[in-house]
Amino acid sequence: MRNTSDMIEQYLKQLLQQSADGIIELQRNELAEQFQCVPSQINYVISTRFTLDKGYLVESKRGGGGYIRIQKVDLGMHEMIHVEVSQTIGSEIDQSAAEGLIYRLEEAKLVSCREANLMKAAMHRETIGLKLPLRDEVRARMLKAMLVALLTK
Template sequence: MGISDLIASFLQESLEEAENGVLEVQRSDLAQRFNCVPSQINYVMSTRFSPERGYIVESRRGGNGYIRITRVQMDHQTLLMHVINSLGDEVDLASVRAILSNLVQSGTLEENMGRALLAAVGDKALAAVPRDKRDHVRAAILKQVLILQVQ
């Protein structure tokens, strides 16, 4: 089991024990506990505790910085709108993979739609687009297709 899995398991167990479904932890305490850099904690937060997986993560950096994880239940429409609104003007292929994987795992997107969308925004499909513009085009396509899924 890798360090990310250990951190995620610890946080999941702690969240289950939390009274009101809210867990607040110090990033530096977690990094020290697992003998890792704080960016490893950030990685776990973004990949394992994302809105697509039913979590809201609030973070404050600095000396008294904290991470607050809240487990929420969202219907598929709300989740899709949250993902659409959180996408910036650009998104890299690795992020698209994670977003689509999470949406499929949550049952928000059918698996075949997730695979088709990944193919549509992949580097092979965007080969005619200059590399420095691909992430921008990728984000635009992803947003438009997800908007169609909301209706």
């Protein structure tokens, strides 16, 4: 049996797929009521499973008329990819964020499964074998170089 967080994630992804513009707005309390959970669980799912490195932009407004807006980011344009890659990666990136970005590129069919697996292997902390923060800096440089090589046509 799936847990509540998994069910909430799947529900939100289905709503996004059904949305004509790839954007959904929802009320945290209404969603919590629907899944019979506390609103903080909704926050947890959104903050851990709908992140930029996983392909989502989230905007949240608290208060009485508050809402959560989730948007699936389309990575179809290469120039947009370069800007987003630079912003997402920056001068350092940890293994989890790197893998999230690679997953997102694979999901968008911008890299093949094989390319994604090679990139993940190269990003692994054991492969790089350096102490922090140098490891995250080297990982960022390697990932940027790989993505520029793969995404520039």
